[in-house]
Amino acid sequence: MQKCIVGKKIGMTQLFDEKGKIIPVTVVEAGPCVVVQKKTVENDGYESLQVGFGEVSDKHVNKPQKGHFAKADVACKRHLKEFRLDDCSALSVGDIIKADTFAPGDKVDVVGTSKGKGYAGTIKRFGNHSLKDTHGSGPVHRHAGSNGACSDPSRVMKGKGLPGHMGVETVTIQNLDVVKVDAENNLIALRGAIPGPKGGIVYLTDSVKA
Helix, strand or coil: CCCEEEEEEEEEEEEECCCCCEEEEEEEEECCEEEEEEECHHHHCCCEEEEEEEECCHHHCCHHHHHHHHHHCCCCEEEEEEECCCCCCCCCCCCEECHHHCCCCCEEEEEEECCCCEEECHHHHHCCCCCCCCCCCCCCCCCCCCCCCCCCCCCCCCCCCCCEEECCCEEEEEEEEEEEEECCCCEEEEECCCCCCCCCEEEEEECCCC
16 A cells, blocks of 8 residues: 655754764654545545644634534544555554554655745746846846847747746655654654755655655
8 A cells, every 4th residue: 555644844863874984864754644534436536645744723723624624523623634645554543643554764745835935037937047247137137038039929838937026836756765763752864955944844645656
């Protein structure tokens, strides 16, 4: 069965392997998560698990959500995420998913929301070149320049890189190594960086390309 878990990004640090080589890692507080709903082919046309993560008071949950959690006989959760898996037979509603569902050496894909950069120009947003900073090229040396042809097709083509809101996008990082798992403290150390700020919610699944 495919493995999945919801976690919170704690931050980055470094570990050492047997040869003393430094491994940069991102620490994720993974779980404990609870299975809130299980969808089946017979009822829904596909198989998936809805997983809840993070404690929340009943007063911060609306009435339909309270009924949803009460039907599953689980405590209210702050975050819900549906994982569409090939086989969900190993888990049932109410089962707990902990960090030790993954083991060191596993390959995982991590999905998160990237940091917000605000309103950014084309140089920062798309890597456009700027004009030279000398000999009077300002005040337009960081402008986007020409947007399109003058006569044909006489419009700006779709997909043109223009200034705008940068960041706060769903980003997937594939094939990250699980370096260490601390089941007692619900922590997973992943090699390298993952998207999002500290405290951001991330989703870990088995790598699709491993």
